[in-house]
Amino acid sequence: MSYQSTESDGQGQLVRSKRAAESVFSPGFRLSKLDCVVAWLFLLLIAPVSMSFDARFFSVLSELETVAAFTVPFLAFFLFCNVFRVSRPLELCWAALFIGLMVTAVWLQALSGTVSLLIALLGMVVVIAVETRRPSYHGVGWRRLNPNLPDWWAKHGPGRRRR
8 A cells, every 4th residue: 555644754854755665764753644534533433433332232331431442442553553653563462452351341241341441551551661662663752762773774674684
């Protein structure tokens, strides 16, 4: 998929790049036009959609917990993909945790919705903490958290052999 996105050039300037040309060194915050459209649609539709779900399915969750159950994954997506630029395996681990917690809360009723959501938020913090300590961290604050990123990128960036 090749679409225009706006990314930080590492110097605080925003530059246009093609998604297909990800080999360009462009750490920091990233936001595409598609991300903006999805965010606006989500914000406009989340409350009515989450409130219209079959009450029997979410009967164990309060209205606020139901809205949060739809909002927390969106928040994670935005933070993981655009702000902290989390690696795919960590994203998938968090998604599995979230799904497991929601199954436990809704179907098994072994945890409350609030406890499940708090654990999911804690998991999000852990994922971000793990990612920001990696030598490949390239999200927001990379200069302070990972000042050696340009050297790492020169050795390991796309198109280079892993050592």
